[in-house]
Structure formats: structure tokens, C-alpha cells
Amino acid sequence: MSTHRQNHAGLLERLIFNNRLVVIFACLLVTLFLGFHALQVKPSTSFEKMIPLEHPYIQKMLEFRDDLANLGNTVRIAVAAKDGDIFSQEYMETLRQIHDEVFYIQGVDRSALKSLWSPSVRWTEVTEEGFDGGEVIPQSYDGSAASLEQLRSNVLKSGQIGRLVANDFKSSIIDVPLLETFADPQDQSRILQLDYQRFSHDLEEKIRTKYQAENPNVEIHIVGFAKKVGDLIDGLMMVVLFFGVAFLITMVLLLLFTHCMRSTISVLVTTLIAVIWQLGLMNLVGFGIDPYSMLVPFLIFAIGISHGVQKINGIAQHSSGSDNALTAARLTFRQLFLPGMIAILADAVGFIALLIIDIGVIHELAIGASIGVAVIVFTNLILLPVAISYLGISKSAVQHSKRYAANEHPFWRLLSNVAHPMVAPISVVLALAMGIGGFWYQKQHLQIGDLDQGAPELRPDSRYNQDNNFIINHYSTSSDVLVVMVKTDAEGCSRYDTLSAVDELMWKMENTTGVQSAVSMVSVSKQVIKGMNEGSLKWEALSRNEIILNNSIARAEGLYNTDCSLAPVLVFLEDHKAATLKRVTAEVEAFAAQNNRDGLQFLLASGNAGIEAATNEVIATSELTILTLVYICVAVMCLITFRSIAATICIVLPLILTSILGNALMAFLGIGMKVATLPVIALGVGIGVDYGIYIYSRLESFLRAGLPLQEAYYETLKSTGKAVLFTGLCLAIGVATWMFSAIKFQADMGLMLTFMFIVNMIGALLLLPGLARFLIRPEKLAGKAGSSLFAH
Structure with a gap:
């Protein structure tokens, strides 16, 4: 040079x-x-990464983790008979083989694995001589007609109908609690992390594919967090394809541009x-x-x-x-x-x-x-x-x-009219109307959390959601469980006043819209007391006699801890939609506010629904804070750069409008604000601020050269505007391919990003100069060396 x-x-x-x-x-x-x-980068996720560890619900869940069954990260496998019911030798043998196969899959909490073949699944009945009971599938079971009839009788007396056994007796559940970390079977000193993709593939290959092929009369359905994440990770592999398509589209458009x-x-x-x-x-x-x-x-x-x-x-x-x-x-x-x-x-x-x-x-x-x-x-x-x-x-x-x-460029000349004194007010008023309308619409309709049953991240017709629909339709207890932890003094969970309060909570929950049923040690106590009194329904109530109460809860295994200081109430929900979780948790919190006292506390929450509720609360409280911080940061950077409040407003206001319209679009499409979608709005600001800074920096340079605003904007469009227009269209076309993904939330993100790219680009090209007409004084910039960092 x-x-x-x-x-x-x-x-x-x-x-x-x-x-x-x-x-x-x-x-x-x-x-x-x-x-x-x-x-070396591999798909990686974990259950704890998906939950807000500092939320009070999660803190309580972790505090009492050792006293609770694994009610968060659990997979449910429904083994269904296409013809007939579960009371056949062929079906029961297949169920036994699947139970044993699942037992040896890495990551399974084997001590808590439960199915009809588990010794811990028992039946109880009242006889003339007192209580009688045993394993649902006894040691003497041999598959004969007599043993199958005995099995039918045991199931009817087990209390598992609607839980482990379908209401129509055509399928049964294998409950599979999971461990986030576990010892390597080959080297016990080495700790392994649960590999969700491998676990999901094991379920498909070793369970579904294998046993459906061996027994054509069997149909297998699998639901749970780990299976959902495994399916999502498999869908993640499609991103490579979409990235390749976007790359090719970008290359062609770049070649046409350059x-x-x-x-x-x-x-x-x-x-x-x-x-x-x-x-x-x-x-x-x-x-x-x-x-x-x-x-x-x-x-x-x-x-x-x-x-x-x-x-x-x-x-x-x-x-x-x-x-x-x-x-x-x-x-x-x-x-x-x-x-x-x-x-x-x-x-x-x-x-x-x-x-x-x-x-x-x-x-x-x-x-x-x-x-x-x-x-x-x-x-x-x-x-x-x-x-x-x-x-x-x-x-x-x-x-x-x-x-x-x-x-001369007629298109840019026409577009530069948005900076004309007669046109600028129209664009600003239209933008204001769209902003007010979008803000009102999102306030009325945008919800936090999931808005659909099953896994909204997947398509409604996906295998996972079909499996989830099967379980919802055939079982009384869904996979959406909210656990209320009842905390008492040691040996206090069996007192009458405690059980009476728990009974009142259960009644309140069972009469709350969105709740299927509720189960606690009270459920067992009432059944046992009724059984001790010849099965009379008049006696299906809590006794005030401490000895009777203590005897009645002895069979409520798993529904209280070792020193009887914690008793969970399991509330089974119809779904985990945002509205359902908000309604149910609000009822529990209102009940707790009225009934908590020294020695008795009702604490939220465990279970997958409790975790979802905590996550929704974090998203709800963080959404506005996040966007406010993002825009404050962007505004401060623009203010430092241009040393002008007017310039900062010109750049930031189109971004805010895009965010408002983006939230309104989510509400219109029925997409909830959740972990998968919240970052899209915030990250979408990244492209928009690039547009605004590049356009304003060039506009300012032409204004300093003495050009009037409309002419300066025309020159800006000729130089930088075409690059901004090209970038917005190019990226929007590339990311629009995501809308064809089999993973619904990926398609939603593709739609949202396409919208953000286009609207940010339009806002920078049409709204920024309109705002400049009202806020920027070209005569003050003309001929000055300037206070902007871009002045040389």
C-alpha cells in the first residue's frame, strides 16, 4: 500500500x-x-442438565431423594397382547423374558425394577383367619391352566389393575427406574454416565424389535424421559443433513450474489x-x-x-x-x-x-x-x-x-422512500400498531411449558406419542406423576392428624381438573381397615386408634420412609400441559399454606410432573428478565459504539418488535415457551443486531458526508443494504428446510428462526430509517469528524 x-x-x-x-x-x-x-464431539445429555437444580421443588426432591422411589427418570414398557389377554402361558413367558432382558441393560436401577414377575409385587386378601397374601406370580407358577387362573385371582387382589395391569387386562407394565451414574460392569472402580442414545437403542433392538419378531401376538410400547431423549438424539443426526442442504443453498445464493x-x-x-x-x-x-x-x-x-x-x-x-x-x-x-x-x-x-x-x-x-x-x-x-x-x-x-x-437502482430508490418525511410516519405507526397487537396477543395466548400430551418435541404421529396414547387410554395411572412430600417428625407419619390431613389433600387433588387419581399410605390404610372388618364399605375410613393405624400402614411399603418421617402423595395427572401443572401445584400450595404447622409440612415436589412444574416456573420468571438483559446489553454496546441515544433507539427498537412478534407467532401456532424454545427468541437477536449496526454505520458515514437523510439511505442500500437483504433471504431459505424435520421442536425452531431472520431484516431495512427521520438530525452530523467509534 x-x-x-x-x-x-x-x-x-x-x-x-x-x-x-x-x-x-x-x-x-x-x-x-x-x-x-x-x-470427538458426541451427543450428550443427562436428566439433571434438564432440570433447574436451584428451584425449591428440585431442592426438596434432592434432599429427600434417598427416601423416595425413583419417580423422575423412569421408563415404562407396556407389553400388550394383540389377541386375548395377559392370562396365557405364551404371554407370561414373553413378559418374563422381557423383564429379565431389561434387568441387564446398562443404566437400569435393578433393585427397583418392577413388573408382575417382581417378587415385590404382591396380593393381599382378608380371610376368616385374617390377612393372607403372597407374590402375584407364586413360586409354584408353571403356566398350566390352574396356575393361570390363580394368577388371574392374584392380580384381581393385588390392587395393580390400572397401574401395572391394564384396565382391559390386555397388557401389563414393566416399570424401569434409571440411574444417572453407575459402576462399569467390567471395572467396578469406574463410574459410567447413562448414555441415553445407547439406552434407547437397547430398548428398540433388545426389547421391541426382538420380542415383537419372536412373538407376533405381542406389541410393545415404551415411554419415559430417557426414551424421548433417545429419539430426539436420533433426530439430531438429521441436523447434519439439513446443515448440508443449507450449505448448498447458501453456496448457490452466494455465487449469484458475488x-x-x-x-x-x-x-x-x-x-x-x-x-x-x-x-x-x-x-x-x-x-x-x-x-x-x-x-x-x-x-x-x-x-x-x-x-x-x-x-x-x-x-x-x-x-x-x-x-x-x-x-x-x-x-x-x-x-x-x-x-x-x-x-x-x-x-x-x-x-x-x-x-x-x-x-x-x-x-x-x-x-x-x-x-x-x-x-x-x-x-x-x-x-x-x-x-x-x-x-x-x-x-x-x-x-x-x-x-x-x-x-441507478429503481428498487433501492423506491425502498429509500421509507426515509421520506411523508412515508416515515406511516412505517413507524404501522410498526407501533403491530407491536401493540403482538404484545396483546402474546399476553392473552402465550403459555409457559408444554401445550400437548405426550412429548410435544416429537410429531403427534411419532412412535413415542403413539405409545404414550396407548398407555393413557389403557391405564388409570399415567406417566405424569406429581409427588407431594409430607414431612413429619420421626414416627409421625402414622399419626391420625397427619393421615387425616393427607386424606383431605387427596380428596382435594382427586377433585381438581386434570387429576386422574391420588395414592398414598392413606389409600392402603383404608383398604386394610376395611379388610379387617369383613370388607364392609362402612369401615373404609381412617381409625383414630393408633394401634389400628399402625397395623394398617404396615403393608404400605414404599409409601413412607424407614423412620416414618416422610410420606409421599402420588398424584397421577391426565397430562403435563402447562395449564394442568399450574392448576394442580397452585391447589397444593394453597392447601399447604392452610395446613402446614410444626411437625407437619406439605412440600412440592418430585415426580416428572413436579420437575416440569419447576422448570415452567423458572422459564416464566426468566423470560422477561432474559430479553430485558439482552436488550440492555445490545443497547449499551450500541451506545458505546455510536455515542448516540438516537442511534441506539434506531437499532434496538426493530429488534424488540421482532421479539414481540416472535412470541405472538409462537402463541398463534400453539408453541409453548419452554427450554427448547426460549433461547430461540434471545438468540435470534444476534442476527438482527448485525443488520442494524452495519446499516446504521454506513448511513451515518453518508450523513457525515453531507447527504440528506433519504439520499444517504439510498447510498446505504446500494452498498450495505443489498448484503443485508441477501443475508436475510439466504439464511431464511436455508433454515426453512428444518420445517420438514421429523422432530417437531426442530421444525418449530426452523420456523421461528426463519421468521426471526426475515423480520429482523425487514425491521432493519424499513423501520430503522423511519425512526432515523424522527430521531436523527442530519445537519448536526454533516461535516463533523463525529463522536462515533466508526469515524476516522
């Missing part, structure tokens, strides 16, 4: 471009190193390097890829493409007036490095704000996204211009850029 140009180059620019080979070689070494680690294969390949390669670095760094810090953070690599790809397009667009423009590719690359670096850096910092700070949500999977997502945007500084802001300084832009691309700069 000329001495004049060198004198205007900053220290960072001279350091980079005077050592270009060192920069390329260093990036190559880092890419090889992190690429190796990126290949008219240069070298530029296109450069942008794609440097952006892929950013994704590789992000995955490699994630592996180095000990993170894997789970179903809920699988959008992060694509998000990094999208942000990288956004910045890469701006760089190529700038280099093409400068190439027409520069001596060589190096000069064009340096001029573009000088012009765009700072706005790009500020946009990336705004992205990173916004992503870090997600850390306030007390859920491990969102923590990993926030850290992964922050790492990803940080590496874009090196790959797309530094490496890309350096690479182009060697490769250059094709002559046809330079000629196209010259013609583009010299010609």
Missing part, C-alpha cells in the same frame, strides 16, 4: 496484514487441532472453520451436543455468513478503485472490522445473559453460542480479508461491482 494508506492504517491492521502468512499458518494449525477435537467462485468458497470455508472451532472448543471444555443446543452450530454458521457477506461486498466495492486485492482487503478491514466487532460483542453479551436461567442445558447453549461468536472475530473478520488479499476478486465480479455502483 502507499505510504499515505499505511499512515492511516491502525496498529491491528498493520499487525495482521504485514504478517499475512503467519495469520494463515496460525489459523491452519488451530483448525487442525480443533478439527480433531470437533470429531459473481465470483473464489469469494463464495472463501466465505463458506472461513465460516465452516468457525463452526469447526466452536465444536472443538466445546469438546475441550467438556460439553457435547444435546437435542436442545443443536441449533448453535447453525447459528454460528448464520452469523458467520452474515459478516462474511459484508466483507465480500466491501472488498468488491473497493476493488473497483484499488490497485490490487491487498489494498481492497485492507480498506474493507479498516471500514468494517469495528462495526463487525461491536456486532459480535453485542451477540456474545446477549448470549451470556442466558446464563441466568438455572437449567444446565441452557447454560451449555449460552456458553457454546458465546464461544462460537467469539471465534467469528478470527475467522470472518480477520482470516477472510487476509485470504481474499491473496485470492482477490474475479474480474467479472469487479466489473459487476463497478456497473452496480454507477447505475
Whole structure:
């Protein structure tokens, strides 16, 4: 470069471009190193990562974990007979084999595994000589007609109809509690983590596929958190396909935009390097890829493409007036490095704000996204211009850029009218109306948590949701269990006043909409007292006699702990929809507020429904805080950058409008605000702030050159606007492919991201100049060196 140009180059620019080979070689070494680690990244999740460990419900659940059955991470396997019922030798033998097969699958809590073949599943009856009982399947069972008839009798007396045995006697359940960590069978000193994908595959291969093939009369249904996550991880493999499709679409559109294969390949390669670095760094810090953070690599790809397009667009423009590719690359670096850096910092700070949500999977997502945007500084802001300084832009691309700069553009001229004094008020009023309407709609209809039965993350016709529907339709106790923990003094859970309060809670729960049934030691006590009095229904009540009460709860195994200081109440729900959980927990909390006293406390909550309720509360309290923090961070970065409140408002208000409309769209489509969807709104701000910063920085430079606002905006559209329009459309088309995914929440994320990309782009192009008409005074900027960080 000329001495004049060198004198205007900053220290960072001279350091980079005077050592270009060192920069390329260093990036190559880092890419090889992190690429190796990126290949080691595996799907990884855990039950505890999905729950808010600091929430009071979860704290209580963990405090009493040793006193409670595994009511959180459990899989239920329903073995159904297509013809006939369960009382056949063939069916019972198949059930026994499946029980034994499940027993040896890694991760199963074998001591708590329960089915009709478990010795702990017993029957009880009252006889002339007192109580009689035994195992539902006795040691003498041999599959004969007589033993099958005895089995039928035992099942009827076991109290398991609707629980382990279907109401129509055509299927039975195997309850499979899981361990998050367990000793390696080959090396007891080594602790293994539950591999959800492998566990899910074991269930499919060793249980469903194997036994349905061996016995055509058997149909197997499997539900539970681990199975759902396993199915989601399998769906995660499809992301690679969608990423490939998005890559090809982006390549074609980039080629049409740049008219240069070298530029296109450069942008794609440097952006892929950013994704590789992000995955490699994630592996180095000990993170894997789970179903809920699988959008992060694509998000990094999208942000990288956004910045890469701006760089190529700038280099093409400068190439027409520069001596060589190096000069064009340096001029573009000088012009765009700072706005790009500020946009990336705004992205990173916004992503870090997600850390306030007390859920491990969102923590990993926030850290992964922050790492990803940080590496874009090196790959797309530094490496890309350096690479182009060697490769250059094709002559046809330079000629196209010259013609583009010299010609009049009717489309941009028409679009620049949004900055006209007569048009700007209309766009601002329309945006205000849309914002008010969207805010009202989301307040009325947006819900926290799941809005459908089963697993809303999967399609309604998925195998998992079909299995879940089968269990709901054939059993009285669903897989959605809310556990209320009744805490007393030692030996206090069997007192009459305690059991009476528990009985009142159960009555209240069973008369609450959304509750199927409730079970506790009171249920057993009443049955036993009735049995001790010749089965008379008049005696199905709690006794005030302490000795009778103590005798009656002796058979309530598993419904109180060893020192009788904790007695869980199991509330079986019809579903785990947000409204159901909110209604039921509110009833329990109201009851607890009236009945808690010294020596007796009703505590929420355990069970999968209790965990869902806690998660929903965290999301509800964090949603507004997250978005507020994100926008405060973005606003502060813009304020530092442009040193103008007006400029900050012009950039931030379109982003806020997009978030409001995004929430309204979720409400309209029936998508709840939950772990899978909350980050999408916050992460979507990342692309939008890039658009706004690039557009305003160019607009401000033309205003400082003395152009009136509308003309300045026309020139901005000619230079940066086309890159913003291209980026928004390109990324939206790429991510729209996700809507065809078999995983519903991935399709929902694809739809939401498509919406965010498009609306953020429209907001930056149409609303920003309209706001500038009211807030910016061009005459104050004209001719000034300026207070903006972008002024040189």
C-alpha cells in the first residue's frame, strides 16, 4: 500500500496484514487441532442438565431423594397382547423374558425394577383367619391352566389393575427406574454416565424389535424421559443433513450474489472453520451436543455468513478503485472490522445473559453460542480479508461491482422512500400498531411449558406419542406423576392428624381438573381397615386408634420412609400441559399454606410432573428478565459504539418488535415457551443486531458526508443494504428446510428462526430509517469528524 494508506492504517491492521502468512499458518494449525477435537464431539445429555437444580421443588426432591422411589427418570414398557389377554402361558413367558432382558441393560436401577414377575409385587386378601397374601406370580407358577387362573385371582387382589395391569387386562407394565451414574460392569472402580442414545437403542433392538419378531401376538410400547431423549438424539443426526442442504443453498445464493467462485468458497470455508472451532472448543471444555443446543452450530454458521457477506461486498466495492486485492482487503478491514466487532460483542453479551436461567442445558447453549461468536472475530473478520488479499476478486465480479455502483437502482430508490418525511410516519405507526397487537396477543395466548400430551418435541404421529396414547387410554395411572412430600417428625407419619390431613389433600387433588387419581399410605390404610372388618364399605375410613393405624400402614411399603418421617402423595395427572401443572401445584400450595404447622409440612415436589412444574416456573420468571438483559446489553454496546441515544433507539427498537412478534407467532401456532424454545427468541437477536449496526454505520458515514437523510439511505442500500437483504433471504431459505424435520421442536425452531431472520431484516431495512427521520438530525452530523467509534 502507499505510504499515505499505511499512515492511516491502525496498529491491528498493520499487525495482521504485514504478517499475512503467519495469520494463515496460525489459523491452519488451530483448525487442525480443533478439527480433531470437533470429531470427538458426541451427543450428550443427562436428566439433571434438564432440570433447574436451584428451584425449591428440585431442592426438596434432592434432599429427600434417598427416601423416595425413583419417580423422575423412569421408563415404562407396556407389553400388550394383540389377541386375548395377559392370562396365557405364551404371554407370561414373553413378559418374563422381557423383564429379565431389561434387568441387564446398562443404566437400569435393578433393585427397583418392577413388573408382575417382581417378587415385590404382591396380593393381599382378608380371610376368616385374617390377612393372607403372597407374590402375584407364586413360586409354584408353571403356566398350566390352574396356575393361570390363580394368577388371574392374584392380580384381581393385588390392587395393580390400572397401574401395572391394564384396565382391559390386555397388557401389563414393566416399570424401569434409571440411574444417572453407575459402576462399569467390567471395572467396578469406574463410574459410567447413562448414555441415553445407547439406552434407547437397547430398548428398540433388545426389547421391541426382538420380542415383537419372536412373538407376533405381542406389541410393545415404551415411554419415559430417557426414551424421548433417545429419539430426539436420533433426530439430531438429521441436523447434519439439513446443515448440508443449507450449505448448498447458501453456496448457490452466494455465487449469484458475488459473481465470483473464489469469494463464495472463501466465505463458506472461513465460516465452516468457525463452526469447526466452536465444536472443538466445546469438546475441550467438556460439553457435547444435546437435542436442545443443536441449533448453535447453525447459528454460528448464520452469523458467520452474515459478516462474511459484508466483507465480500466491501472488498468488491473497493476493488473497483484499488490497485490490487491487498489494498481492497485492507480498506474493507479498516471500514468494517469495528462495526463487525461491536456486532459480535453485542451477540456474545446477549448470549451470556442466558446464563441466568438455572437449567444446565441452557447454560451449555449460552456458553457454546458465546464461544462460537467469539471465534467469528478470527475467522470472518480477520482470516477472510487476509485470504481474499491473496485470492482477490474475479474480474467479472469487479466489473459487476463497478456497473452496480454507477447505475441507478429503481428498487433501492423506491425502498429509500421509507426515509421520506411523508412515508416515515406511516412505517413507524404501522410498526407501533403491530407491536401493540403482538404484545396483546402474546399476553392473552402465550403459555409457559408444554401445550400437548405426550412429548410435544416429537410429531403427534411419532412412535413415542403413539405409545404414550396407548398407555393413557389403557391405564388409570399415567406417566405424569406429581409427588407431594409430607414431612413429619420421626414416627409421625402414622399419626391420625397427619393421615387425616393427607386424606383431605387427596380428596382435594382427586377433585381438581386434570387429576386422574391420588395414592398414598392413606389409600392402603383404608383398604386394610376395611379388610379387617369383613370388607364392609362402612369401615373404609381412617381409625383414630393408633394401634389400628399402625397395623394398617404396615403393608404400605414404599409409601413412607424407614423412620416414618416422610410420606409421599402420588398424584397421577391426565397430562403435563402447562395449564394442568399450574392448576394442580397452585391447589397444593394453597392447601399447604392452610395446613402446614410444626411437625407437619406439605412440600412440592418430585415426580416428572413436579420437575416440569419447576422448570415452567423458572422459564416464566426468566423470560422477561432474559430479553430485558439482552436488550440492555445490545443497547449499551450500541451506545458505546455510536455515542448516540438516537442511534441506539434506531437499532434496538426493530429488534424488540421482532421479539414481540416472535412470541405472538409462537402463541398463534400453539408453541409453548419452554427450554427448547426460549433461547430461540434471545438468540435470534444476534442476527438482527448485525443488520442494524452495519446499516446504521454506513448511513451515518453518508450523513457525515453531507447527504440528506433519504439520499444517504439510498447510498446505504446500494452498498450495505443489498448484503443485508441477501443475508436475510439466504439464511431464511436455508433454515426453512428444518420445517420438514421429523422432530417437531426442530421444525418449530426452523420456523421461528426463519421468521426471526426475515423480520429482523425487514425491521432493519424499513423501520430503522423511519425512526432515523424522527430521531436523527442530519445537519448536526454533516461535516463533523463525529463522536462515533466508526469515524476516522
